[in-house]
Amino acid sequence: xxxxxxxxxxxxxxxxxxxxxxxxxxxxxxxxxxxxxxxxxxxxxxxxxxxxxxxxxxxxxxxxxxxxxxxxxxxxxxxxxxxxxxxxxxxxxxxxxxxxxxxxxxxxxxxxxxxxxxxxxxxxxxxxxxxxxxxxxxxxxxxxxxxxxxxxxxxxxxxxxxxxxxxxxxxxxxxxxxxxxxxxxxxxxxxxxxxxxxxxxxxxxxxxxxxxxxxxxxxxxxxxxxxxxxxxxxxxxxxxxxxxxxxxxxxxxxxxxxxxxxxxxxxxxxxxxxxxxxxxxxxxxxxxxxxxxxxxxxxxxxxxxxxxxxxxxxxxxxxxxxxxxxxxxxxxxxxxxxxxxxxxxxxxxxxxxxxxxxxxxxxxxxxxxxxxxxxxxxxxxxxxxxxxxxxxxxxxxxxxxxxxxxxxxxxxxxxxxxxxxxxxxxxxxxxxxxxxxxxxxxxxxxxxxxxxxxxxxxxxxxxxxxxxxxxxxxxxxxxxxxxxxxxxxxxxxxxxxxxxxxxxxxxxxxxxxxxxxxxxxxxxxxxxxxxxxxxxxxxxxxxxxxxxxxxxxxxxxxxxxxxxxxxxxxxxxxxxxxxxxxxxxxxxxxxxxxxxxxxxxxxxxxxxxxxxxxxxxxxxxxxxxxxxxxxxxxxxxxxxxxxxxxxxxxxxxxxxxxxxxxxxxxxxxxxxxxxx
Numbered sequence: 001x002x003x004x005x006x007x008x009x010x011x012x013x014x015x016x017x018x019x020x021x022x023x024x025x026x027x028x029x030x031x032x033x034x035x036x037x038x039x040x041x042x043x044x045x046x047x048x049x050x051x052x053x054x055x056x057x058x059x060x061x062x063x064x065x066x067x068x069x070x071x072x073x074x075x076x077x078x079x080x081x082x083x084x085x086x087x088x089x090x091x092x093x094x095x096x097x098x099x100x101x102x103x104x105x106x107x108x109x110x111x112x113x114x115x116x117x118x119x120x121x122x123x124x125x126x127x128x129x130x131x132x133x134x135x136x137x138x139x140x141x142x143x144x145x146x147x148x149x150x151x152x153x154x155x156x157x158x159x160x161x162x163x164x165x166x167x168x169x170x171x172x173x174x175x176x177x178x179x180x181x182x183x184x185x186x187x188x189x190x191x192x193x194x195x196x197x198x199x200x201x202x203x204x205x206x207x208x209x210x211x212x213x214x215x216x217x218x219x220x221x222x223x224x225x226x227x228x229x230x231x232x233x234x235x236x237x238x239x240x241x242x243x244x245x246x247x248x249x250x251x252x253x254x255x256x257x258x259x260x261x262x263x264x265x266x267x268x269x270x271x272x273x274x275x276x277x278x279x280x281x282x283x284x285x286x287x288x289x290x291x292x293x294x295x296x297x298x299x300x301x302x303x304x305x306x307x308x309x310x311x312x313x314x315x316x317x318x319x320x321x322x323x324x325x326x327x328x329x330x331x332x333x334x335x336x337x338x339x340x341x342x343x344x345x346x347x348x349x350x351x352x353x354x355x356x357x358x359x360x361x362x363x364x365x366x367x368x369x370x371x372x373x374x375x376x377x378x379x380x381x382x383x384x385x386x387x388x389x390x391x392x393x394x395x396x397x398x399x400x401x402x403x404x405x406x407x408x409x410x411x412x413x414x415x416x417x418x419x420x421x422x423x424x425x426x427x428x429x430x431x432x433x434x435x436x437x438x439x440x441x442x443x444x445x446x447x448x449x450x451x452x453x454x455x456x457x458x459x460x461x462x463x464x465x466x467x468x469x470x471x472x473x474x475x476x477x478x479x480x481x482x483x484x485x486x487x488x489x490x491x492x493x494x495x496x497x498x499x500x501x502x503x504x505x506x507x508x509x510x511x512x513x514x515x516x517x518x519x520x521x522x523x524x525x526x527x528x529x530x531x532x533x534x535x536x537x538x539x540x541x542x543x544x545x546x547x548x549x550x551x552x553x554x555x556x557x558x559x560x561x562x563x564x565x566x567x568x569x570x571x572x573x574x575x576x577x578x579x580x581x582x583x584x585x586x587x588x589x590x591x592x593x594x595x596x597x598x599x600x601x602x603x604x605x606x607x608x609x610x611x612x613x614x615x616x617x618x619x620x621x622x623x624x625x626x627x628x629x630x631x632x633x634x635x636x637x638x639x640x641x642x643x644x645x646x647x648x649x650x651x652x653x654x655x656x657x658x659x660x661x662x663x664x665x666x667x668x669x670x671x672x673x674x675x676x
Contacts, residue, residue, distance in 0.1 A: 008052070082235070086312040113269065115296075121211075123179075163255045175234070374396060516587075522568045529557070
C-alpha cells in the first residue's frame with residue numbers, strides 16, 4: 001500500500017485539488033497537470049479513504065465511479081415546474097412571439113434578451129445542500145421526475161461541491177440547478193468505434209445514447225459513457241441569486257458549472273434576429289447536436305410577470321432549425337381512427353434513417369394533402385422530421401415513377417366499425433361519427449363522464465378503460481344499466497366503491513339539458529354550443545327533429561356545425577344511443593327557455609381574462625361570454641366589470657386590484673353563469 005498522509009486536513013486538501021483539476025479538464029478543457037499526475041492524486045485519496053472510510057463524503061472524487069445496480073428509480077417532486085417551451089420555426093415566428101408578449105406587457109419593448117443553444121440532450125435537475133451535490137433527477141412530466149443521483153454523480157463536468165472556481169461567491173444553503181446532459185459528436189463517434197471494435201452494438205445518435213445512459217440501473221455503466229452537462233437555469237434557491245438570465249449564466253459559471261460558450265447577450269430584439277441568423281450557419285460546425293436556439297427575456301421578473309400561454313411560459317421561445325430529409329419508398333397508406341373520430345392517413349415506408357432515427361412510418365396530415373401533393377402508393381417520397389422529431393411526407397419524387405404507382409382513395413367508411421365516414425364541406429378532416437365506434441369508445445366515455453359534461457364523480461379514465469376492455473359497455477348509454485354486481489369483478493372494486501359509483505351514475509340523470517347535449521360529443525358542439533342549443537330547443541325531442549335550416553337560425557351556428565349535428569343524429573347507431581338514454585331516463589327538459597341570451601346578467605358586461613383557464617381556451621371563453629351578452633377586452637380599465645382569473649395570472653390581476661375590479665375565479669364565474 002502506498003504511504004499516505006493520515007491527517008484529515010491533508011485529505012480535504014487533496015480532495016479539493018482533484019475536484020479543481022476535474023473542473024479544469026472536463027469543463028474548461030484546460031488541464032493544469034498531466035493525466036499521470038492526476039492518476040497519482042486519485043491513488044493517494046483512495047489509499048486514505050481505505051484507511052478512513054468514515055471520512056468519505058458525497059463530494060469525494062472517488063464517488064463518481066458508479067455503484068451497484070438498483071432495482072428502480074424513485075420519484076422526485078420538483079420544487080418548481082420544469083417547463084417546455086413553445087416553438088418558432090423562422091424569424092417571422094420570432095417577431096410574432098415578441099409582438100404577442102409585448103401586448104401582454106409593454107416592458108418587452110425595452111427589454112434585453114439572451115440566446116442559448118438548444119442542445120439535443122436530456123434535461124436534468126441538480127440539488128445542492130450547503131454546496132454539496134445531494135440529488136439529481138430527470139425532468140419527467142415537468143412536475144415529477146426520476147431520482148438518478150448515482151448516475152449523475154458519475155458525470156465529471158458536474159461539480160460535486162460548489163463553488164469550485166471562485167471561493168468568494170456566496171452559495172445559498174439550498175440551490176437547485178437545471179441543465180442538459182449530452183454527448184459531443186466526437187465523443188459519440190469514438191464510443192461507437194470502440195464498441196464496434198469490441199463487437200458490441202453501436203448507437204444511432206448522441207441524444208438517445210445520453211438519455212439511455214442516464215437511465216441505466218447500474219451507474220457503473222453510466223460512468224463508462226462520455227456524458228457532459230451544461231447548466232442554464234436556477235430552479236429554486238433559499239437565498240439571493242441573480243434576477244437576469246445573463247446574470248444567472250455568469251453566476252453558474254462562477255460556481256464551477258459548464259455554461260455554453262455560445263450563449264449570447266442581446267441588448268435589443270434586432271440583435272436577437274441577427275443572432276438567430278448566425279445560428280443557421282453555426283449549426284453544422286459545432287461538436288454537439290443542436291435542434292434550435294432558445295430566446296429568453298433577460299429580465300427574469302418580467303419573464304415571470306408575462307405568465308403562460310397554456311402550459312408554455314411566454315418569456316422564452318425555442319427557434320427550431322429546419323428539419324433534415326431523406327428519400328424512401330412509400331409501400332402503402334394506412335388509416336388511423338383517433339379518439340375523437342378523426343380519420344388520419346399515415347405512410348408505411350421502407351425504413352430510412354433520418355438524423356439518427358430509423359423511420360418506418362410518417363404522417364400524411366390528411367386526405368386533402370395526399371390529393372394536393374399527388375402522393376401515390378409506390379412513389380419514392382421525400383420524408384422530413386419536423387422539428388427533428390415528427391416524421392412526415394413532403395411529397396413524391398415524380399421523376400422516379402415507373403407507372404406502377406396507385407392513386408389512393410379516401411375511405412367512405414370507418415376502417416374500424418364500418419360505418420359511413422363524414423366529411424363536411426370546407427373542412428379538412430374526415431370523421432367517424434359513430435358514438436359506439438370501438439376506436440373512439442374510450443374517448444367518448446371519458447368525455448361523457450367528465451366535469452364539463454355529465455360530471456360522474458369517481459369515474460376516471462382507468463375505470464372507463466376497464467369497462468371498455470371487459471366489454472361491459474358498448475356505448476355511453478350502457479353506463480345507466482350498470483349495477484353493483486357488474487362492477488365487483490373489476491380490479492380495484494369493493495362493494496362500497498361499486499355502490500358509490502352506481503349512485504353517482506344514477507345521480508347524473510339530473511344534469512340539465514345543456515350538459516347532456518354537450519356530453520354527446522357531437523363534432524363542433526362544446527359547452528358553449530351545448531348551452532345555446534339547450535336554450536333554443538328546450539328539449540332533446542325538439543333538437544332531434546331539427547333541420548339544418550332550424551339550426552342555422554341560431555346565432556353562432558353556421559352550415560358546418562348544423563350539418564354535423566343533423567348527420568350525427570341521423571346515424572342509426574347514434575339513434576340507438578339516444579333511444580337507450582331516453583329509456584334510462586336521461587332525457588331532461590330545460591327548466592326555462594329564454595327568448596334571448598341577452599337577458600342574462602352578463603348583458604353588456606365587460607370582461608378581461610388573465611391566466612390559464614381549466615375548462616376554456618381563449619377562443620371558447622370569448623364565445624361563451626359573448627353568447628351570454630357580455631364582451632371581452634384585452635386590458636383592464638375603469639370600464640372593466642369583471643376580471644376572470646385562471647391559473648398563473650399576469651400583471652392584469654394587480655391592475656384590477658388597484659382599480660377595485662370584481663375578480664372571479666373560474667368556479668365563481670361558472671356559478672354566476674348557471675353552469676356549476
